Amino acid sequence: xxxxxxxxxxxxxxxxxxxxxxxxxxxxxxxxxxxxxxxxxxxxxxxxxxxxxxxxxxxxxxxxxxxxxxxxxxxxxxxxxxxxxxxxxxxxxxxxxxxxxxxxxxxxxxxxxxxxxxxxxxxxxxxxxxxxxxxxxxxxxxxxxxxxxxxxxxxxxxxxx
Numbered sequence: 001x002x003x004x005x006x007x008x009x010x011x012x013x014x015x016x017x018x019x020x021x022x023x024x025x026x027x028x029x030x031x032x033x034x035x036x037x038x039x040x041x042x043x044x045x046x047x048x049x050x051x052x053x054x055x056x057x058x059x060x061x062x063x064x065x066x067x068x069x070x071x072x073x074x075x076x077x078x079x080x081x082x083x084x085x086x087x088x089x090x091x092x093x094x095x096x097x098x099x100x101x102x103x104x105x106x107x108x109x110x111x112x113x114x115x116x117x118x119x120x121x122x123x124x125x126x127x128x129x130x131x132x133x134x135x136x137x138x139x140x141x142x143x144x145x146x147x148x149x150x151x152x153x154x155x156x157x158x159x160x161x
Contacts, residue, residue, distance in 0.1 A: 050148045068135030071103045075128040082120040
């Protein structure tokens with residue numbers, strides 16, 4: 001199967017831009033057309049008055065997500081170390097055990113099944129899920145009440161060249 005020759009007029013994505021008289025002068029890519037000599041060129045710059053506020057909200061929600069996720073990961077690590085029967089005398093295992101008991105939200109000993117491993121999985125697993133839900137709720141509340149409303153003020157600056 002042979003394809004027809006390409007039509008350069010049909011396949012060109014953008015119209016040809018005229019070059020400046022001086023070939024050393026580069027073509028500016030932000031221009032969409034070349035202005036006629038009798039027209040003035042107006043450029044506008046938009047300033048969003050809420051941009052800094054949005055950035056601050058994103059940074060705060062990222063910190064909340066990081067902390068609650070870290071707590072959930074530490075609890076999950078404690079579950080894995082307990083199920084895998086890690087040596088409790090090891091420095092890493094004792095650090096994870098101390099950290100996970102500090103962030104367990106009081107769920108230690110909530111369940112008392114026959115197996116100590118199952119009790120750890122249930123207690124710390126529930127605490128990890130609660131930490132993730134707490135993080136999602138805090139982020140929702142921050143975005144809901146700290147974000148600017150639908151009426152935004154946008155300022156324009158015009159400069160005539």
